[in-house]
Amino acid sequence: MSESVTVSEAVAAGERALARGAWGEARSWFASALEQSDEAAAHEGLSWTHWWQEDLTACLAARERAYHGYRAAGDRRGAARMAQWIGDDHLWYAGAPALADGWFARARRLLDGLDECPEHGWQAVFDASVALGAGDLEAARRLVVEAQRVGRSQEVVGLQMFGIAMEGVVLLQQGEIAAALLSLEEAATAALAGEYEELAPAAWACCLLLSACEELRDDERGAQWCQQVTAFSERIGARFVVGNCRSHQGWILTRCGRWSEAERELVTVAERLADGPQLWYRDVLARLGDLRRRQGRGDEARRAFEQAGEQWLAQAGRAALHLDAGDAAGAVELAERSLLQLPRDSPQRAEALEVGVRGRLALGDREAAADHVEELRGLATTVGTSSLQAARWLCEARLAAADDDAESATRHYADAVAMFERAGTPLEAALTRLELARALAATSRSQIAAAEARQARAALAELGAGPDAERAAELIVELAGDDETPAPCPLTPRQIEVLQLAAEGLTERQIAQRLVLSEHTVHRHLANIYTRLSCSSRSAAVAQAGRLDLL
Incomplete structure (x- = not known):
């Protein structure tokens, strides 16, 4: 830093660098300011560079130094702001809610008696997050509405929009899906349009939307927003989503068939979170295991699932592996363990329900399979996303096939293929097309069956799903014996x-x-x-x- 640049000028330069995503430059400015003076604002800015680079230990240390600096200077508002972010870090990154409660209480005490300021609105946001975790949806809704009011009155767009995003989360928990998505998408739109004063709340708003898309199995919507987030990251030249948000993005990319991108995200996040919040680490391991299972890398999938412990997706993934190995009883047991971890109305139950239907039918337990199908039917009707509707039709088809109702089975399989294609989930569409081919062959429509199998094989090969592509090739050979008039090869x-x-x-x-x-x-x-x-x-x-x- 030049000697002509004052501490306040260096801090301001660092803040401008933060606003455009230049973490390294910002860190240099704040460090330079601290060489001249132990300035609380410089410690605060430095904490954000550590936060973006996912160094929680350094982030918390810098925030605590900023807190003590503001307290020493008699700046209650600055100290309250730091107490809020320290509490948030303990809540979400360190997994220490008791410590978070202490820091949030300290922030409320420091703000008490001050004229209204943005920090009052952010305190409402943090209190709403705690209320959500406790299941108090009415209190959470009241608090996020208050945050929006403070944001409007203080003319802080980021606070108002993030309050709207949090209201979307509350609405989602209350089952108001359409209203929830509208709120989340408004907040994300404002974030990616550059309306937020700071990048961190903008990133959180996008993270909340991606998480909702994943939870609802809204693959179409999730793919569109992943593209927008990626484009924004490229525009600012920096990684825009961090931590567990990248895990959500990675799974959406996995389901949409963008496996190389998903692998980059999930492998990187797994490495970074190995010593971080274990809840997040287990989440990313489960998603990485799901990717490996789709790729046909069963041993790696199994290891990732086992490391993820009782995480719901890991249990559903293990169930699928057991079923593929012919262990229907083990698959059913693991699917039930997954279901026990999720609320009855959670769309995430679809993963375990699908495996459960296959496992129950393999064991001859049609009644239990039908119960799972009925639950899927209800989820598909309530949530309405293409992926859930496809899952419902797929399991309806399997149930019909078990009842030797070939016509209904082929019709439902075709419906499932169409819905999976609409959802943009190519692996699911291809695997369902294979089941459709088998159902068609059972009704002596071998030529149509062979065409479906060939289409499935091409899609699987393009994805890189080697073992599944081989199964498709075996089915094509099997069906070829039933086709007495093969079409001539169009190529030399x-x-x-x-x-x-x-x-x-x-x-x-x-x-x-x-x-x-x-x-x-x-x-x-x-x-x-x-x-x-x-x-x-x-x-x-x-x-x-x-x-x-x-x-």
Whole structure:
């Protein structure tokens, strides 16, 4: 820091850097200010750089130094603000609610008697969070409305909008789903439009929305907001969501088939949270295990689920692994353990209910399976998201298949495929399409069944779901014996060779070198392939060839 820059100027520069997401620059400014003076505001700013970089120990130490500095200076408002954030850190990051209660009580005492200021509104937010945790929804609703009022009167947009986001959380708990999502999306829109005075509340508002999308199995909505959050992060050049928020984002990406992005998020968060809040760590391990299970990496999935302990998704994931291994009784037991951890009206129960239906039917317990289907039916009706409706139709189809009602089974499977595709969950759509193919084959519609199986195999191969793609290939071979009039192959052997290498990601030059051809010849082969398969791009041609079982 130049000698001509005062402490207050350095702090102001650090705050401007924080506002645009330049954590390293902000940290340098605050550290430089502290070299001149033990300024409470510099400690406060430094605490936020640690917070964004997920260093809780350093964050709390800096906040406590700021608290003591404000107290020494007689600044009750500043001290109250620090007490609030220290309490919040203890509540959500350190998992120490008793310590949080103490700091929140200290903040209320310091604010008592002061003229109304934004800190009064933030105290209402923190008190609402505590009330939510205690299940006192009426008190929580009253407090978030008060926070909004203070935000409006003090002209602090971030406080008002975050109060609206918190009201959305309360409404969600009260079962008012449409109103809840409207509040959460308004708050997130304001956050991503840059209306908040500070980035942290903006990030929290987006986190609350992503969490709601995950809880409701609203994959369509979640995917759209994940894109917006990612775009905002790119615009400011910094990671916008942190901690467990990245876990929510990672699972939404997993369900939407964006596995490479999901893996980057979940692996990074698991590494960072290993020594952090254990509740969050177990959450991310369960989601990472779910990704590994989808990828066909069963041993890694099992280890992640076991490390996650009794977390509800981990138990449902373990149940799915046991069922895939032929242990229906174990699967049912684990699914029940998952269900015991969730409220009766929670959409998150769908994971365990789906596995439970399969396990109960495998054990011949149709009545218990039907009870699970009835519960799924109720959730799908109440919540109404495409993914839950798809899960309902999938389990209705399985129940019909168990009753030897092939026509109803095929109709419900088709409904489930359509709803999974609408939801944008490609793995679920492909696996359901495989079940549809088997149901069609049972009604002697082998050609249609084979087409469905080929389409499923192409989607699974594109996702990277190797074991499931192999199962689809086995079904295609099985169904081929029932098809007496196979369609002629539209490609020549050489064209198939070229397309196989293109599917592996080789460039035209690399394909030419591999097959000892000219680049012009390879280019011509690809153009002819596109024409014969009625496609306009390499990826579309690979997908179509997969559907036709040419690769």
